[in-house]
Amino acid sequence: MTSWKIGLLFSETGVTSIIERSQLNGALLAIDQINAKGGVRGLPIEPVHYDPASVTRKYGELAERMIVEDKIGVIFGCYMSSSRKEVLPVVERRNALFFYPTLYEGFEYSPNVIYGGACPNQNSVPLANYLMNAYGNRFYFVGSDYIYPRESNRVMRNVLRQGGGEVLGEVYFDLAAKQADFSGVIDDIMDKKPDVIFSTVVGQGCIEFYKSYHAAGGDSRKCPIASLTMNEGEIDAIGCEASASNITAAPYFRSISSPANRSFLKAYEKKFGSTVDVTSGCEAAYSQVHMFAAALEETGEIDTESLREVLLGASFEAPQGQIKIDPDNNHTYLRSCIAKVNDAGEFVIQAKVRRAIKPDPYLVFPTIHDWSFRTLRVAGGGRKNE
The missing domain is CATH 3.40.50.2300 (Response regulator)
Structure with a gap:
């Protein structure tokens, strides 16, 4: 094995591309930062990205492709709840781990999902x-x-x-x-x-x-x-x-004033040229990738049960302040x-x-x-x- 493959399932085209591009950028920035420090256990994180083009059914189809054809066990993605609902049965059936960095309507729990947005x-x-x-x-x-x-x-x-x-x-x-x-x-x-x-x-x-x-x-x-x-x-x-x-x-x-956010925005601007599209979803994707990498460093394997055991209760100093994954429900303590x-x-x-x-x-x-x-x-x- 020469790298840790993860899936990124964010749209760069279509009606939700404005927000999903920012989420994709947040994930890519975190990956760059992790790899610049030597990756995880000496191996880089390698993102595999597909563009669902904001078409709801494509999210489930591409998630299946990532897991079956690309042999990827961890996916970050989705903005709309309808697209999350397409991915959910796929990751549960295949026992993959899905990071969802978006606020949503609540009233859901899956052991295969880490919810990073506000409920x-x-x-x-x-x-x-x-x-x-x-x-x-x-x-x-x-x-x-x-x-x-x-x-x-x-x-x-x-x-x-x-x-x-x-x-x-x-x-x-x-x-x-x-x-x-x-x-x-x-x-x-x-x-x-x-x-x-x-x-x-x-x-x-x-x-x-x-x-x-x-x-x-x-x-x-x-x-x-x-x-x-x-x-x-x-x-x-x-x-x-x-x-x-x-x-x-x-x-x-x-506009949050904190050392962690200033550092985040400085790095984002250096990579993408501007911070005009930095959003809450972008920050959530960025934070979730860092939390995944820390868990992977501890487990040394992309295994859903092992990663989940480490992630539940884990905390991270995010740009918004310290956040933590609640072991009771896989959702995140947020500001x-x-x-x-x-x-x-x-x-x-x-x-x-x-x-x-x-x-x-x-x-x-x-x-x-x-x-x-x-x-x-x-x-x-x-x-x-x-």
Whole structure:
């Protein structure tokens, strides 16, 4: 054996390529850093990458190809939940290990998956609390038409009800929706005047929706579009003017000030020429590759059971801060931040929890009242509602 082969299953083309390219880059940067230090046990990590072109069925087909033809036992990949659902039965049937570096709707567990993105108690619940305190409790839901947006909205609706909120409308669009396709729902939003628009529109559709809202005279200072998915790469495509004052909840933002994040961004810019597309998904993929390499260093073999035994409970000093894989459910302890886009197109963190949140993918314990602002520290060192 001359190298450790791993699979990278991220789209470089198609409707979700903006975010998936950033995830691919995060994984490649981590691989470069690991190999520059001598690899793992003296052997380099060798990535094998296929482009599913944002076509859902291709993720499962290419995962099967990686495992059967390329003899790869570890895969990093996917953004949409529908693509993860294609890969899941493949890795379970073949007993491969799959790292999923993306936020998702929760309500899932597989012993063959290490979940690296936020689940609802780490983003939906804190976001709902923040928005109802800062803007009001009348929400309008707009989403893409697949698993994640529908399930995420179901969770958000339940959280809002606990806090006395209401949903004025709920509409879904095709992943390939264009700016003109959103005109009807934006007219309805203007008529009903919600306090907040909660968007689960993803990929190119996200860009089109934000542009459409702004072009129709939507005022994000009074009624922001709030999201769990809108990221730095999409802001660049949307433009600063249409992005300003809109809000995202995520474990990581490029604007985080810490030695670990500065080092990460410096290395990313050196390799790729810019940090404009660095996202939470990029940071998660980067961190997961490093955690895998540390586990492989300990086990000395790409074996699902051996790697999982080491990974569960393992921690890593990620750009967002220290994270840890929860041995109870294979999900990751993550930070939770609320950020608003400023006029320059940069996320400015408004509030954050003091420490990483234990993942609760089935929302067994948290309620809206568990996330009072006593647990959030407002940007600038102040506190609110204490």
